Amino acid sequence: MKASAFSYARATSVVNAIELLAEHGDRAKVLSGGQSLMPAMNLRLISPELIVDIGDLTELRGIAVTGDRLRIGALTRHVDLLNSADVAKHAPLISEAITHVAHAAIRNRGTIGGSLAHADPAAELPASMVALKATIIVEGPAGERQIAAEDFFTGIYETALEVDELLVAVEVPVAQRNSAHYFSEFARRHGDYGIVGLAAQAVVDGDILTDLRLAYFSVGDRPVLAMAATKLLNVAVTPAVLLEASETLGEELDPQEDQQASVSMRRHLAKVLLARCVATLLGRPELSAGEVL
């Protein structure tokens, strides 16, 4: 299908974009790379009256390291993240997550800001931001707001963004010497939306996990930070410890059923990912051998 008719404004600055959004409220939609917005419009799932195209705002593009923060501009494309040495060094979880995002032609247009503002609960980047303790930076008529990724995603395609605010950047803490990460998802085909996925960021001290953030996606209406991680912190991880964490995970997750998977299948796959994650982070393949599921 074709998108229904709409008016089009090419924003000339961040301030201009915010003015347009303030004037038109929820009748307007911001167009970044368009790789989620355009399908939704072509399918007539949404029909905005005004499109505010921010594609010319080059100041929103780019990756920079400042002190212990990696700042990524909202218009930075997936392919730019994939090819960035800074991202690979300072936030390797993102580099790995991006390889699971759609296909080359989509990654050449899709942007990190667009993905985060769209807030698809099955998408890889929102969960990765939650795992990384990212800060989402938005600008509105009253100035800048910094929102923790955990608080930013509020529901299916819903975020803490006000209608007159623009997502301008995201900042993540740079990886430390003993940082470790894990990313994996189950999908029908590589590049499809995950049936269940896990983005995890950890600190490993010898054979002990001293920090672990498990951000699951496609198991709820937003990225889910699993509290089961606390069962694995500062202890020698034995199969019994992992089993307890796995049971806690099964109890805390409340996944949806759809054409792709039942509730119990999603719970099971989440547990499989937990075992594989812990085994990978600790370099102990025997932990994912299957008996702890």
Added chain:
Amino acid sequence: MIPAVSISLQVNGERIEAHVLPRLNLADFLREHLKLTGTHVGCEHGVCGACTVRVNGDIVRSCLMLAAQTNGASIETIEGLSDSGEISDLQAAFRERNALQCGFCTPGMLVTAQDLLLQEAEPDRERIREHLSGNYCRCTGYQAIVDAVASTARARTGRGA
């Protein structure tokens, strides 16, 4: 009444000035305004890959880009890649390997395959499959298409077809 948007762009090296309605996507602009019907429109939501073209050197889905967004851009379609001879060996390999039947997916397959071959001289079959994973073929299947891309890669690096 929604005002048209002025755009100025290059298509296959030719300067184009146009006034387009905001809702017009690049695929329809190419096909209906410029009569470049080699770009095919399949799913219209970015899944099938039949509308793949190059914008500023990068492959993109032309159904997921507004014509209004192409102001200042350089577009290359299958007609441009074909007429310049850039992919004549790849096209010949598709014919020889019977890698097309109805031909609907072929322009998108060729544009996407050429994108991979420009980035990597010697992709293995797994890499070829991964790069083409966003392009659907509904008749010949993928084996012959992967064969054609692999043999073109071999021929270009002097390793024989």
